[in-house]
Amino acid sequence: MKALVAAVILALGLPALAQEAKPLEPGRESLAIPYEKYKLKNGLEVILSVDRKLPIVAVNLWYHVGAYHETAGRTGFAHLFEHMMFQGSKNVPDDVHISMLEQLGATDLNGTTNFDRTNYFETVPSNHLETALWLESDRMGFLLDKLTEEKLETQKEVVKNERRQGTEAAPYGMAREKMWHTLFPLPHPYHGDVIGSMVDLDAATVEDVKNFFRTWYAPSNATLTIVGDFDPAKTKALVEKYFGSLPVAPKPQKPQVAPVKLTGETVIRHDETVATLPMLTLAWHSPEYLTEGDATADMLATVLATGKASRLYRRLVLEKQIAQSVDASQQSIGAQSVFTIEVVARPGVSTDTLKKEVDAVLEEVRKNGVTAEELNRARTRYDTRMLSGLESVGGFGGKADVLQSYNQFVGEPSYLAQDLARYQAVSQEDVKRYANEQLRLDARVVLHAVPAPQAPAAPKENK
Amino acid sequence: MRRLFLALSLLALASCVTTPQPEPTPEPAPAAPAEPPKAEDPQAFRTKMPTPGKSPDLVLPTFEQTKLDNGLTVVTNTRRELPLVFVGLAFANGTSQDPAAQGGLADLTYKMLLEGAGGKDTIALDNAFADLGVSPSMRVEPDGAIVGVRVLARNADKALALLADVARRPTFAQKDFDRRKKQQLADLVRRLGTPWFLAQQAYLEAVFTSAHPYGHPGSGVPASVEKLTLQDVKRFYQKNVGPKATALVVVGDVTKQQAEDWAKKYLGDWKGEAVLPSAPPAPASPPRDSLRVVHKPGLEQTFIMVGRPGIAVGHPDEYALDLAITVFGGFFGSRLNMNLREAKGYTYGAGASSDARLGVGPITVYSSVRANVTGPALAEFVRELTDIKARPIASKELEAAREGLIRSYPGIFETVEWVGINAATLFLKRRPMDEFARQVEGLEKATPAEVQRVAETYLNPAAMQIILVGDPDVIQQQVVPLNLGKLAPMDVAGAGKPAPGKAGK
Numbered sequence: 017m018k019a020l021v022a023a024v025i026l027a028l029g030l031p032a033l034a035q036e037a038k039p040l041e042p043g044r045e046s047l048a049i050p051y052e053k054y055k056l057k058n059g060l061e062v063i064l065s066v067d068r069k070l071p072i073v074a075v076n077l078w079y080h081v082g083a084y085h086e087t088a089g090r091t092g093f094a095h096l097f098e099h100m101m102f103q104g105s106k107n108v109p110d111d112v113h114i115s116m117l118e119q120l121g122a123t124d125l126n127g128t129t130n131f132d133r134t135n136y137f138e139t140v141p142s143n144h145l146e147t148a149l150w151l152e153s154d155r156m157g158f159l160l161d162k163l164t165e166e167k168l169e170t171q172k173e174v175v176k177n178e179r180r181q182g183t184e185a186a187p188y189g190m191a192r193e194k195m196w197h198t199l200f201p202l203p204h205p206y207h208g209d210v211i212g213s214m215v216d217l218d219a220a221t222v223e224d225v226k227n228f229f230r231t232w233y234a235p236s237n238a239t240l241t242i243v244g245d246f247d248p249a250k251t252k253a254l255v256e257k258y259f260g261s262l263p264v265a266p267k268p269q270k271p272q273v274a275p276v277k278l279t280g281e282t283v284i285r286h287d288e289t290v291a292t293l294p295m296l297t298l299a300w301h302s303p304e305y306l307t308e309g310d311a312t313a314d315m316l317a318t319v320l321a322t323g324k325a326s327r328l329y330r331r332l333v334l335e336k337q338i339a340q341s342v343d344a345s346q347q348s349i350g351a352q353s354v355f356t357i358e359v360v361a362r363p364g365v366s367t368d369t370l371k372k373e374v375d376a377v378l379e380e381v382r383k384n385g386v387t388a389e390e391l392n393r394a395r396t397r398y399d400t401r402m403l404s405g406l407e408s409v410g411g412f413g414g415k416a417d418v419l420q421s422y423n424q425f426v427g428e429p430s431y432l433a434q435d436l437a438r439y440q441a442v443s444q445e446d447v448k449r450y451a452n453e454q455l456r457l458d459a460r461v462v463l464h465a466v467p468a469p470q471a472p473a474a475p476k477e478n479k
Numbered sequence: 480m481r482r483l484f485l486a487l488s489l490l491a492l493a494s495c496v497t498t499p500q501p502e503p504t505p506e507p508a509p510a511a512p513a514e515p516p517k518a519e520d521p522q523a524f525r526t527k528m529p530t531p532g533k534s535p536d537l538v539l540p541t542f543e544q545t546k547l548d549n550g551l552t553v554v555t556n557t558r559r560e561l562p563l564v565f566v567g568l569a570f571a572n573g574t575s576q577d578p579a580a581q582g583g584l585a586d587l588t589y590k591m592l593l594e595g596a597g598g599k600d601t602i603a604l605d606n607a608f609a610d611l612g613v614s615p616s617m618r619v620e621p622d623g624a625i626v627g628v629r630v631l632a633r634n635a636d637k638a639l640a641l642l643a644d645v646a647r648r649p650t651f652a653q654k655d656f657d658r659r660k661k662q663q664l665a666d667l668v669r670r671l672g673t674p675w676f677l678a679q680q681a682y683l684e685a686v687f688t689s690a691h692p693y694g695h696p697g698s699g700v701p702a703s704v705e706k707l708t709l710q711d712v713k714r715f716y717q718k719n720v721g722p723k724a725t726a727l728v729v730v731g732d733v734t735k736q737q738a739e740d741w742a743k744k745y746l747g748d749w750k751g752e753a754v755l756p757s758a759p760p761a762p763a764s765p766p767r768d769s770l771r772v773v774h775k776p777g778l779e780q781t782f783i784m785v786g787r788p789g790i791a792v793g794h795p796d797e798y799a800l801d802l803a804i805t806v807f808g809g810f811f812g813s814r815l816n817m818n819l820r821e822a823k824g825y826t827y828g829a830g831a832s833s834d835a836r837l838g839v840g841p842i843t844v845y846s847s848v849r850a851n852v853t854g855p856a857l858a859e860f861v862r863e864l865t866d867i868k869a870r871p872i873a874s875k876e877l878e879a880a881r882e883g884l885i886r887s888y889p890g891i892f893e894t895v896e897w898v899g900i901n902a903a904t905l906f907l908k909r910r911p912m913d914e915f916a917r918q919v920e921g922l923e924k925a926t927p928a929e930v931q932r933v934a935e936t937y938l939n940p941a942a943m944q945i946i947l948v949g950d951p952d953v954i955q956q957q958v959v960p961l962n963l964g965k966l967a968p969m970d971v972a973g974a975g976k977p978a979p980g981k982a983g984k
Contacts, residue, residue: 046561046562069558069560070538070889070890070892070893071535071536071538071889072889072890106525107525107526107527111817111821112812114811114812115810115811115812115817115879116528116812118810118811118812118879118883119810119812119879119880119882119883120531120882120883120886121882121883121884121885121886121887121888121890122883122887122890123887123890123891124890139890140890141534141535141886141889141890142535143531143532143533143534143535144531146529146531147528147529147531150525150528150529153525154525158525169824170821170822170823170824171824172824173824173825173849174820174821174824174826174827175827176849177780177820177824177825177826177827177847177848177849178827180779180780180827180847180849181780181827181847184779184780185674185778185779185780185847187669187672187673245535257524258525261521261522289777290672290775290778291669291672292668292669292671292672293665293668293669293672322614323605323606323608323609323614324593324601324602324605324614325602325603325605325606325609330602333662334601334602334658337658337661337662340662340665340666340669360669362661362665363665363668392610393606393609393610393612396609396610396611396612396631396634397609397612397613398612399612399631400563400612400613400629400630400631401612403561403562403563403631404561404563404629404894404895404896406561407560407561407563407893407894407895408893408894409893414893467672
C-alpha cells in the first residue's frame with residue numbers, strides 16, 4: 017500500500033506498527049479477501065468484510081480528496097481540514113471524538129491525509145460498532161453546525177506545530193521541502209507536500225472550511241469500509257440508519273492537472289541547520305501508483321537499498337565506507353510518483369563524492385541490469401509484506417485500508433493477488449529499461465543538504 | 480502489552496496528546512445537546528450516543544513456555560489465520576549490563592551478531608535472510624536485545640536456522656568490527672541532529688545519574704565507543720549471551736510441538752554459562768536542583784522533557800500508576816494533551832508514560848512546543864502536575880481510563896510480530912505467561928484512593944527533573960522568569976559542535 021506512505025499523519029502515539037499491505041505465495045487463497053460492496057441512495061459506497069479472528073471491528077472511511085484537490089494559495093488545506101473533523105459536530109460535543117473512542121477501548125484510531133485521499137479510522141470492541149458509525153456519520157453530515165472561528169484558529173496552531181516538528185525542526189526537513197517544490201512547481205497541487213506552507217495555513221478561513229466540506233465531503237465522494245467481527249445484516253441496517261439519510265450532493269469532479277516534466281538536472285545546495293551529517297538526495301518523476309513501471313520501480317528500489325547486500329549499501333556503506341545509510345524508494349502517488357535515492361554521508365565525506373558513487377551504481381544497472389536472484393529476493397519480500405498487511409483489520413495500512421486503496425485506484429477492493437502479480441511479472445529487462453528511461457541524468461533533482469562547517473560551540477561539559 | 484510497550488515506542492513519537500480543563504474527560508454516555516429535539520424528528524436518534532451491547536469476552540494471547548535441558552526458554556503462541564510466523568530471539572543482558580565506562584558495548588556486540596555468522600560473511604548472511612524475504616535488525620534496550628523476523632510459514636524453519644547461527648556462531652571478524660564501530664560512531668554524530676536524542680542524554684543523567692546501569696544512552700557516547708575493542712565485544716558476548724539467558728519466541732501458523740522440535744534441532748546443544756542479570760538497583764530520586772538545557776541555536780521548537788524514576792515491573796503501584804499516567808498524559812484525551820494541544824495550540828502533542836522495567840524505570844512527560852511559547856508551555860506542564868493534587872482525578876476520568884485500557888487489549892494483539900515482541904518482552908522482564916490477564920485484573924482492582932495516592936507521589940513537580948532542548952536565548956528569556964531553578968547548560972556528547980572533518984559543499 018505504497019500509496020499510503022505519503023500521508024501526513026495525525027499521530028496519537030498509541031503503540032502501532034506501521035505496516036505495508038501486500039500479498040503472499042503459498043497460501044495464495046489468503047489473498048482473496050471476501051467482501052460485499054454496495055451503494056446507498058445518496059451515493060455513499062459501502063464495503064463490508066467479515067473477519068472473526070478477534071472480537072473487534074474496524075471502521076474506516078475514505079474521502080476521495082487529498083492535497084491534489086487543494087486550490088491555489090491553500091497548500092496544506094486538505095490536512096488542516098482533517099484536523100477540523102475531530103473538533104465536534106452537531107450531536108458530538110467539541111473535541112471529544114478521540115477521547116470517546118479511547119475510553120471504550122478503541123485501537124488504531126487516527127486520521128491521515130495524503131496526496132490523493134483522506135482517511136479516518138478506528139478499531140473498536142465489536143459491541144461498539146454502532147458508536148463508531150454514529151461518530152463518523154455525525155461529522156459526515158453535520159460538521160458545519162458546530163464550526164467556529166476559534167476551533168479553526170487552534171487547529172491552525174496545532175498543524176503549524178506539526179509542520180515545525182516534521183519540517184523546520186526535523187533533520188533535513190527544509191532541504192526535503194525545497195526538493196519537493198522543485199519536483200512539483202506551483203500551480204501543481206502536490207507542491208505543498210500535504211503539510212503546506214505556514215503562509216497558506218495562516219490564510220485559511222472558516223469560509224474555506226465550509227466550501228471544502230460541501231464540495232468534497234459529500235457522501236457521494238466517500239467510501240465506508242467495515243472489517244471484523246460483525247453481523248452483516250444488522251450492520252447494513254445500522255449503516256442505512258446513520259448514513260442513509262445524509263443529504264445527497266453531486267459527486268465532485270476530479271480536477272485535471274497537467275503532469276510535470278523535468279527538462280534537465282536541477283541542483284539544490286541547502287545549508288542544513290538541524291542535521292549534523294551531509295545528505296545527498298536524487299529524485300525523479302516516476303509512473304503513478306499501479307500503472308506500468310510502478311512495480312518495477314519498487315523492485316529496483318529494493319535491489320538498490322534494502323538490506324546490507326543491496327547494491328548501494330554494499331558499495332557505499334560496506335566497501336567504500338563513505339556513507340552512513342542509504343535509502344531508495346518509489347513513492348507511489350495517484351497523479352505522478354517520485355523515485356528517490358537518499359544517502360547520508362559519513363563525517364568528512366562530501367555529497368559530491370557520494371553522487372559520483374551513486375551514479376556509478378546506477379550506470380551499472382543501466383548497462384547490465386540486475387540479476388534474477390536479486391529480483392527473486394525482492395519478490396519474496398513483497399509476498400511477505402503484502403500478506404502481513406492483512407493481519408490487522410484496521411489502522412494505517414491494515415485490511416480495511418487495503419480494500420479502500422484498491423477500491424479507489426482500480427475500483428476493485430480485493431485486488432491484492434493482482435497487485436502481487438505485478439511484482440511477479442517484473443523482468444530483468446523491465447528493470448534495465450526503467451533505469452534507462454526513468455532514472456535519467458537529464459531529468460532529475462539533485463539535493464545537497466550540508467551542515468554549516470562551523471556550528472556554534474556548545475558549553476563545556478559540566479558534570 | 481500496552482504498558483510494557485508504550486514506553487518503548489513513545490519517545491520515538493513525541494507526538495501525542497492530551498488534556499483539558501475543568502472537566503477533562505468527555506462523558507462516555509449521551510452527551511446530548513442543549514435542546515432536546517421534538518419527538519417526531521426522525522433524526523432524533525442522532526442526539527444520543529448509542530447504547531453498546533454486551534461487551535465481548537476479552538481475548539488475550541495465550542503463551543506456552545517450556546525450557547530445554549540447556550536452559551533455553553521457548554515461548555510459543557499459535558494463530559492460524561494467515562500463513563505467517565514470527566521467529567525471534569530475546570537476549571536478557573541489555574545495555575544495563577554495559578561495564579563502567581564502556582557505554583555502547585552491548586549495542587555494538589549485538590549489532591555485530593548480524594555482521595557475519597555460521598561461516599557466512601556480512602553479505603552472505605544478509606542474502607540468506609533476503610532469500611526468506613527479510614532483513615533482520617537488532618533492537619537493543621536497557622533490559623535486553625531482540626532480533627526477530629516475520630516470514631511466510633514455509634520459511635520459518637530456515638529463518639530459525641539462520642537466527643541460531645547469529646546467536647551461536649558469530650564471526651566477529653576484525654575488519655567487520657572496525658567498520659561497524661566507525662558506523663556506530665558516525666551514527667552518534669547523526670543522532671545529535673535530533674532534538675529528542677539530545678534531550679535523552681541529559682535526561683538519563685538527570686534521572687538516573689551516569690553511574691547507574693540505566694543512566695547512559697544504549698548507543699554509548701563517542702568517548703566510550705571510541706575505546707571499545709573487538710576483545711571487549713567477544714568478552715561481553717561470552718559473559719552475557721547463552722541459552723540460559725535467551726528465549727526463542729515463535730508466534731503464528733505453527734504448532735507448539737513444531738516450535739519445540741525446531742528449538743531442539745537448532746538450539747538444543749547450545750552451551751554457555753551466561754545467566755539472567757539481576758535487576759539494577761533503585762536510583763535515588765533527588766529533588767530538582769536545576770533545569771538542564773541543551774543548546775540548539777535557532778531551533779523553531781523547544782523540546783521539553785520532565786521526569787523522574789518510577790517503578791519496576793511487579794511493583795504494587797504498577798496498575799494504579801498506569802491509570803494515573805493515562806489520565807494525566809497517556810491518552811490523546813488526557814489532561815496534558817487536551818490543554819497544551821487542543822486548548823492552547825502550543826504543540827502537535829504532549830504525553831506521559833511510565834516505563835516499568837526490570838529495575839526502576841523512568842516516568843516521562845514530554846512535548847515539542849513552538850519556541851516562542853516555551854515559557855508558557857513549561858508553566859502549563861508544572862501547573863498540570865501540581866493540579867493532580869489540587870484537582871484530584873475525578874471518577875469519570877478514572878473510569879474512562881480504566882475501561883479504555885482494559886477494553887483495548889484484544890485490539891493490541893493483531894499481528895504475529897507484535898505478539899512476538901510482547902512475548903519476548905515478558906521474558907526480558909521476567910513476567911509470567913499470564914501477565915496480560917494479571918494486568919487486566921490489576922487495572923480492574925485499583926481503587927480511586929490508590930490511583931490518587933500514586934498520582935500525587937509520582938507526579939509531584941518538585942521531584943521531577945526538567946530538560947529543555949532549544950535555542951539558548953529563547954530558553955533564557957522565557958524560562959528564567961518561571962523560577963523553577965537555575966539553568967544548567969549541558970554538553971551532551973559534543974552537541975552543538977560541528978561534525979568532525981570537512982563537509983562537502
